[in-house]
Amino acid sequence: MTPQTPQGASAPGDLELTIGPAAHGGHFVARHEGRVVFVRHALPGERVRARLTDVGEKAKFWRADVVEVLEPAPARVPHFWAPADALKAGSRGRLPVGGAEFGHIGLAEQRRLKAGIFAEQLRRLAGIEREVTVEAAAEENPDGLGWRTRASFSVAPGGHLAMHPHRSEDLVPVQEMPLASTAINALKLWEVDFTGAERVEVAAPAAGGPPLVLLIPAGGTRPRTLARIASEIGAVADPAAGETVSVAAWDPESHELTRLRGRTWVREQAEGHDYRVTGAGFWQIHRSAPGTLVQAVVQGLDLQPGERAADLFAGAGLFTAPLAEAVGTEGHVLSVEGSPGTSRDARKNLFAMPQVEVVQGRVDRVLRNHEGRLDAVLLDPPRTGAGRVVVDQISAASPRVVGYVSCDPASFARDLAWFGEAGWELEMLRVFDLYPHTHHMESFAVLRRP
Structure with missing residues (x-):
């Protein structure tokens, strides 16, 4: 303590x-x-x-x-x-x-500090001197609040929602979350007794539609306890939210998803495409992030009809769909995702696009067995980055352009150094403030060989 x-x-x-x-x-x-x-x-x-x-x-x-x-x-x-x-x-x-952790800093200064941090990582880890500007998200609230469409909580003794301090096992009960969207706060989950759950994940689609509350049960929790929690969630929420909220239980070890109320997925939208995202599946957190990043990727890669592309660490297909639209039915897009559940979402989201090949598996293993040319490669790896093996595999495929979406400047700069060793140059870089009041940021880079 x-x-x-x-x-x-x-x-x-x-x-x-x-x-x-x-x-x-x-x-x-x-x-x-x-x-x-x-x-x-x-x-x-x-x-x-x-x-x-x-x-x-x-x-x-x-x-x-x-x-x-x-x-x-x-x-x-x-x-x-x-x-x-x-x-x-x-x-x-x-x-x-x-x-x-940046809530004590004015938003303009937050972005100036983030730009300096990003530039320092490029200089120290990639040997690149570059001036960096951090862009505000489209339609950002002036106070930088209300942007999270996903939120994660622990459960304190007594069943109340709680959060951890940085690098601490302590639990601090919370009564609201100002960074979360109105739809999440309208659920009034702070009034629910979550005894029997270890964690609670919440997703509320930016375009509206039923939110989903995902319960991660504590060991030994019985089904009737989860059913009681699901019923209470619907009872305490604001009327509009309470009528439509879905509740499911997720076992991280067995990957079993159990419907308790409503459905086990949410419907998301971005730049004219619809996406089904199941349970704990990954989706960009900021309400404006999907559209902001899709626009940057489409403009940066500039795919042409008939080209062949790969979307690595593809998730539910956020970028795969617009890439497939760009290359047309005469082109081809390889969509690779490691999570079985998220890959199933991608198959559902992309089934009407015959030019898309969805492969579930580790990116390095899929690339090892991939045959045929690639004109463009897009990668959106987890916070740890792509790694040397994947960087070398992409480089060996000799695409005309590589697009790199990153949520961590350090792992991006490390990977960028390896790309540089293989002759790739950083042509374009955009950094977005998609996590106001935190130290996090998102970036998109275009790499080419001279």
């Missing part, structure tokens, strides 16, 4: 620090007696009191959270959400919940 400290008091692990530059991962760099301290909830130039959260005499660096600001930066603003406010949490001897 986190030690409790009376309001206004200093804990033994408190340090007074002058904050330096932003670092990847939501941290800011400070130094104490020659040792690097990664500090969260700070801003460059500030003088703060920070509470150590991860410390060791032989550790290369320490971690800390700001609990008091002695000299604030001009861009500091009041945090919009009390459970994630480090200053309020620190005054009570607690840690703030994660997921809104």
Whole structure:
């Protein structure tokens, strides 16, 4: 448990620090007696009191959270959400919940900091000097709130929804989530007794339609307990949401999906295409992200009728459908996804496009056995990146263009260095702020060989 400290008091692990530059991962760099301290909830130039959260005499660096600001930066603003406010949490001897670690920073400054972090990763890991601009999402709310169409919660003792602080097993009950869409908050899940569930995932389609609440049961939970939770979810929600909300249970070990109420999937839309996304299947979180990224990909790759393309780490087919539309029935698109459930979604979403070949399996294994030319390759790997093997396989296929969608600047820069070793150059780069009030960002790059 986190030690409790009376309001206004200093804990033994408190340090007074002058904050330096932003670092990847939501941290800011400070130094104490020659040792690097990664500090969260700070801003460059500030003088703060920070509470150590991860410390060791032989550790290369320490971690800390700001609990008091002695000299604030001009861009500091009041945090919009009390459970994630480090200053309020620190005054009570607690840690703030994660997921809104930039909420104390004005949006314009958030994007300036993110641009600097992205440029630093390119310089350090890929050896590329490039000025970076972070673009706001289309139709972003002026306050940067209400954008999440997906949300994930843990369940605290007593059955209340809760969230974890950064790198902590503590649970902090929550009563709302300002970053989540109106449709998610309208479910009023904070009023439900989730005893018997370990986690709760929520999806609310950006274009409307029934939301889905996914229950991940705790060990030994009986079906009647899940049925009780499903009934309670429908009862407490706002009338419009309560009539249509779907509820399902998901076993991560057996991958078994059980319908409890309504259906086990949601219907999403992007740039004229409809998509079915089942259970815990991946979909871009920001309500404007699918359209923003599809437009960037289609423009960047500029596929022509009759060309052959591959969509790697393809998910439910968000990019596959517009790529198939671009190459036409005389072309061909190979869509590769590792998750069996998500690959089944892709087959349903793309069944009317005969030019699409959907293959379920690890990307490196599928590429190892793939025959025939590729004119273009698009990859949208997980946060860990594509990896050296996949980069080499793509390079060996010698497409005329490679498009790379990334949610992590460090893994992208690492992969980009390997592409560079094979003769590829970064032709175009766009970075989008699809995660306001967090340190995360999304990018799309076009690579070509001279």
